[in-house]
Amino acid sequence: MQALLPVDHNDAVLLGRIETADGPTPVLLRDGAIEDMSAIAPTVADLLNGLAPGSMPPSGKTIGSIDALAFRGDWEGGMTPRLLSPVDLQCIKASGVTFAVSAIERVIEERARGDLIEADRIRADIAQRIGTDIRTVRPGSDEASRLKTLLIADGLWSQYLEVAIGPDAEIFTKAPVLSTVGAGADIGVRADSEWNNPEPEVVIVCDAAGQARGATLGNDVNLRDIEGRSALLLGKAKDNNASCSIGPFIRLFDDRYTLDDLRSAVVTLEIEGADGFRLDGSSSMAMISRDPLDLVGQTIGKNHQFPDGFVLFLGTMFAPTDDRGTAGRGFTHQRGDIVRIATPRLGTLVNRVVTCEEAAPWTFGVSALMRNLARRGLLPA
Structure with a gap:
């Protein structure tokens, strides 16, 4: 687990979700301990919406030590408990061409x-x-x-x-609620795509009022050949099974990690292929053309509300173009690629690339979550 966490995780307040025997559970990593927050708020969305601006979550039930968790990707046998995407009921939005x-x-x-x-x-x-x-x-x-x-x-x-x-940013819906995958999960590209790549991004997390409450990392997996044929194919290029990963945790903003820290973050991308291919790159959020709060303001307002909050991908900073194999053919994923997206103070998001058909199907939706929370007695009246 240590390999996934921010370098200063002992000074960070990290919000996420794990899969327990009971079901998806919001947890807080704080002061070296893992706290079960489900008795305080059944979902991450509820927890963030219930927090007063500038305040920190109350203490949950300590269920273990951060040091006791050994991270393994699903392709390595997984970890127990399994790490999930740190968002649940929030809408998954994305801003395009911001770099x-x-x-x-x-x-x-x-x-x-x-x-x-x-x-x-x-x-x-x-x-x-x-x-x-x-x-x-x-x-x-x-x-x-x-x-x-x-x-x-x-x-x-x-x-x-x-x-x-131009004056208007591109803001689109990347994926349905509850469809994102977390660190350690497989990510999917369509088998009929011949030109695709990861899109490493910083993701800002907002509550229902549009207040920025924290940040995490994301991979907005992109099918370049499909979108390149027509911008009207954006949905087919962007929204597929396991095509959006977020994680590993949401770092809540506080006096030790602020929006200014996010604005200066340097994000690295590392791809390791089963064929021996390796790609390394990095880029700085300082190169973004629109301020994160401007993008937030163009997402929520009098024309659009998000009662459960939303997360916003801030745009890709790095488009890999290195040749992989034939000269002039550029980069595209191959099955089995390991993708690592990292920045020191948000941690590392790692996933393996498979086809959308091979990735675990998305079967746990909103109705399944509500039934699960009801069985556990976690839904307030």
Whole structure:
């Protein structure tokens, strides 16, 4: 377990979920102990909604020591108790093309129409013609409007650039409630996808009022060939069985970990393939084009409410393009890839890649959770 936790976990308050013999259980990791929080709040969503801003959860029932848990992925026999995604009833939202690198890669996908070799040619052309201009432009500004005019004249404008530097962020629903998987679980890519990649992201966790209460890590698994054929295929490219992982825990904001710490986080991506392939990369949240609170504000407001709260993927910072095998074919996943997404103060999210058909099917939905909590006497009147 220590390998998954933040480097300063002894000073952190970590909220998550584990699978016990009774069912999914919210837990708090604090001061070296694991606290069962189910008697205080039956779900993570309820716990966060019941907390006054700036306050910490009350003490739960101590059920063990953090040091006593030995983490193993499901492909290694799993761990007991099993670690689940740290969110439950929250809506799973995501913001797209919030980093220059992802904006450019989306334009490449759109123009290549799923052709990896053509994508490599377009990437070189766009890098030469746009350069770093887009990285310094504040979305919605007069400068952004002028750049848009120039790119239109040059035949380089795209719907992806509209949300990258225009006034409105792309906000979409990534996955259904309760469908996300946690650290140690298999993640799925469709068997009919030939061009796909992980999308390492920081995920901000908000309560029903839209207040940012903590942060975690996520993998917004992406099928580049399917979305590249048409932006209208976004749902098919993004929302599939086991296609969204979150974890390992939510780090609650306090005076030792604040939004400013999140804004400066450096996230690393490591991929190890069964074929011996290895990829390492990193990027900084400081490169984001829109502030996390701006993205939160564009998600919730008078036009949209979330009574159980929501989590928001803040956008991918790293799109792997290294060739894997044939020159010019770029990167795509292979079955058995181990993906590690990490940042020192949020921990490490690790998953194995399989096809969506091979991943454990999603069978435990909202009605199953409500029946389980009712049987356990955890639903308040």
